[in-house]
Amino acid sequence: MRMHPGPEETAAGTAEPPAAGLHEVGRLLAGGGVAVLSGAGLSTESGIPDYRGATGRARPRTPMTFQEFTASEDGRRRYWARSHVGWRTIAGAAPNAGHRAVEALRRSGHVTSVITQNVDGLHRAAGTADAVELHGALDRVVCLDCGRTSSRLALDRRLTGLNPGFRDTGSRINPDGDVELPDALVHGFRVAPCAVCSGVLKPDVVFFGESVPKDRVQRCFDLVDAARALLVLGSSLTVMSGLRFVRHAARTGKPVAIVNQGATRGDEFAAATVAAPLGETLAALAAELG
Structure with a gap:
């Protein structure tokens, strides 16, 4: 279920701070063994627009x-x-605070693997050399x-x-x-x-209309299977390419958390959702977890 209501869900008609969702994301990360699935929303702060988020709607x-x-x-x-x-x-383009926070969490052992739908190479540039680039680079x-x-x-x-x-x-x-x-x-x-x-x-x-190589897809499923939880960052999960991993995690009983500026197709599978800026939010979480 969703851990916090959206603006239209609050009785007073104002947005409620996503404290509950952030607490749950922090709790998941503190336990370690978290696989990250990132999307275009993580790179918008580096000047690269997305398709479906706030920078892509126009x-x-x-x-x-x-x-x-x-x-x-x-x-x-x-x-x-x-x-x-x-x-x-x-x-x-240079890695932003979000990419750097993911790498910091990986170095500290809270994040064990990174799968990215992005083709910009910014996870690699931030030091996450083993990030699986689902759609290539x-x-x-x-x-x-x-x-x-x-x-x-x-x-x-x-x-x-x-x-x-x-x-x-x-x-x-x-x-x-x-x-x-x-x-x-x-x-x-x-x-x-x-x-x-x-x-x-x-x-x-991988262009639209082209399939992700099967061995790469299997590698991602293996990483999700090896993880204790899945954290989605900056993805609307509109296409099945990323959504399948969220569904798989939920089906196998692993908790899913989503940090994204906007609703996603995976919200129904998430134990927590947070609508907040990625860089600021992830940097705060990484600092809190040391």
């Missing part, structure tokens, strides 16, 4: 699908042109023909050489690391092939 945009990307050269050109401009924001590129994985930084340099000045165009960054660009600009963009086999390059992320 962007009713459909991201690139795997089918679009693989179907045509025009689709790939559109993706890489927009992503090339947006990459500077992703590459320049934008700082890696994979060739769909030969399977070779390479650095996004190296590709960025090649794209810059092929498209001088293109980086200075564009507008607001989107959650998947690209921007909206006029069709006229996209049309003239030159795409770099694989440096080894001249095949098709794709960011090493």
Whole structure:
């Protein structure tokens, strides 16, 4: 059940402080053995918007699908042109207080594993090197023909050489690391092939319409099974990719807590929900637990 009412649930019509939920989250963490499942809401304080939270509501945009990307050269050109401009924001983003708090809790033994739905690499940048990146990472590129994985930084340099000045165009960054660009600009963009086999390059992320590798999914289930509890941070759990782990934890009798600015599809499975800023809340919890 939910540990605190939302604003519409209070008798006086004002929001009740989430003290009960925070107490329960702190209690779960104090017991150790907690697996973390993080989402886009954890990275908004690093300047990366989300799709469905407060920063994402104004962007009713459909991201690139795997089918679009693989179907045509025009689709790939559109993706890489927009992503090339947006990459500077992703590459320049730094871990925020929330990422650092998760790493502090991991070092102290309260958190035993981290699964992230984010592709920004900020958990790694905060020191959580073994975080399972469920949907991959934008700082890696994979060739769909030969399977070779390479650095996004190296590709960025090649794209810059092929498209001088293109980086200075564009507008607001989107959650998947690209921007909206006029069709006229996209049309003239030159795409770099694989440096080894001249095949098709794709960011090493799971696009919409693409499946997460089965071994990676199983790894996440194993981490949830090995944990005593599951803590969800900054995810609306709208897609089954993350929600399945919450359902699995609840089905196996493990307590679930959720810290997110807004309701989630997993609230019904949670012993505690907290609607509060992620960075501030997690930093306070980490400090309290030492």
